Amino acid sequence: MMYKRPTISRKVRTCINDLPEELTLYTCAYFTHIGRNSDLVRLALVSRKWRKLAQEWLIKVPRFNLTHIDKYLWELSHHEHLHPQIQSLEIWSKSENRLPRDGEGRVIREYRPTSAPITWNILFALWEDCIPALFGVLICVLPNLKPLRLGDTWLIDFPIFCSMLAGEASSYMFPIRRPVTDPREIFPATLEVLRISEATAETPPFLQQACVAKTGGHFPRLQRLELYFIESLDETSWIGNPVPSLQRMCRQAEVSVYMYLPVQEMKTWVIGCAPWRLREDRQAFELAKLKDLD
Numbered sequence: 001m002m003y004k005r006p007t008i009s010r011k012v013r014t015c016i017n018d019l020p021e022e023l024t025l026y027t028c029a030y031f032t033h034i035g036r037n038s039d040l041v042r043l044a045l046v047s048r049k050w051r052k053l054a055q056e057w058l059i060k061v062p063r064f065n066l067t068h069i070d071k072y073l074w075e076l077s078h079h080e081h082l083h084p085q086i087q088s089l090e091i092w093s094k095s096e097n098r099l100p101r102d103g104e105g106r107v108i109r110e111y112r113p114t115s116a117p118i119t120w121n122i123l124f125a126l127w128e129d130c131i132p133a134l135f136g137v138l139i140c141v142l143p144n145l146k147p148l149r150l151g152d153t154w155l156i157d158f159p160i161f162c163s164m165l166a167g168e169a170s171s172y173m174f175p176i177r178r179p180v181t182d183p184r185e186i187f188p189a190t191l192e193v194l195r196i197s198e199a200t201a202e203t204p205p206f207l208q209q210a211c212v213a214k215t216g217g218h219f220p221r222l223q224r225l226e227l228y229f230i231e232s233l234d235e236t237s238w239i240g241n242p243v244p245s246l247q248r249m250c251r252q253a254e255v256s257v258y259m260y261l262p263v264q265e266m267k268t269w270v271i272g273c274a275p276w277r278l279r280e281d282r283q284a285f286e287l288a289k290l291k292d293l294d
Contacts, residue, residue, distance in 0.1 A: 017047055024049070028057035037063060060085050066093030069134045076141060086142050090149040091135075150197075183210040184218050192221045199227040199259075204242050211253035225250060226258045233261045 019027070031039055037058065044054035059075050059082050069091070076083065139145065183206065187194070194210065196203055207225060214222045225246075233241065243259060250257040 017049060024053060028053055031057070056082065061088060062086065063090040066091050066131060066135075069131065069138060073134060073138060073141075076138075083141060084144055087144050088147045088149070089138075089142065089145055092150075147193075149195075180205045180209055182213075184213050187219070189218060190221055191219050193224045193226065194222070195226040195228075197228050199229040200231070201242075203227060203229075204246055207246065208249050211249045211255060214253040214255060222253075222255055224256045224258070227260070228266070229259070229261045231261075231265050232263055 028040060028043070031043075033039075040054040040058055044051040055075075056079075059072075059079055062072060064072055139148075194207075196207075207227075210219065210222070210225070213219055227246070243261075246257055246259065
């Protein structure tokens with residue numbers, strides 16, 4: 001009788017590269033947390049296949065520091081077929097290291113007329129103002145852009161956003177008792193959702209004008225207001241509780257409202273992301289609370 005050795009079946013090992021094409025195309029879409037960019041970069045190191053997918057999603061759903069805007073524009077110029085797919089844009093930045101300096105490295109506090117040649121002035125302006133110019137170019141090349149998300153960024157200092165600032169942030173440019181900014185002069189009539197990431201005591205009067213415009217038929221698609229106050233309710237007690245008045249005006253305008261008042265002062269440049277991102281990422285929310293407590 002012949003003895004036959006039993007065969008040992010070996011399990012075929014599978015790896016991430018064995019996923020079906022249908023799954024790999026959408027895997028990157030599930031990277032939505034605060035460390036999403038870093039994780040996509042790590043995924044790009046797995047193989048050439050995943051590098052292409054990760055890079056594509058970094059371009060299609062851009063979230064980056066303003067300092068890297070030139071690099072992002074360079075990528076856009078080499079991936080024109082992705083332009084129609086870009087529907088959202090989130091930019092953050094800090095004003096640190098952006099103070100203008102003279103030739104000796106000293107911070108320029110005041111600007112005085114100079115007798116320098118015109119060519120020198122042009123070069124100086126190009127060096128100092130290239131970031132806002134690049135931002136304008138970026139907005140123009142994204143035809144399907146819907147939400148533009150900016151925290152309390154360095155861009156807020158420029159005229160394109162000055163009229164949207166809180167009162168204490170730009171009051172030095174206008175009379176103290178200036179009229180409330182008319183939302184109809186800022187937002188398109190197709191506005192659907194209005195999010196304010198640094199709400200202050202001056203925000204409710206502005207939103208009241210928005211509700212009045214909605215009632216008058218100027219913002220027929222406006223459905224929701226979201227406010228993320230920078231200070232806690234205790235810190236704003238000197239102006240009274242803004243919640244009842246906001247609820248009342250939104251009820252009259254048939255607009256839903258979401259309000260968040262932090263336990264302590266919440267600054268976007270401290271927590272490292274826009275407040276509405278905290279609702280999507282629980283881990284980021286816990287980290288933000290720790291930063292606030294510090």
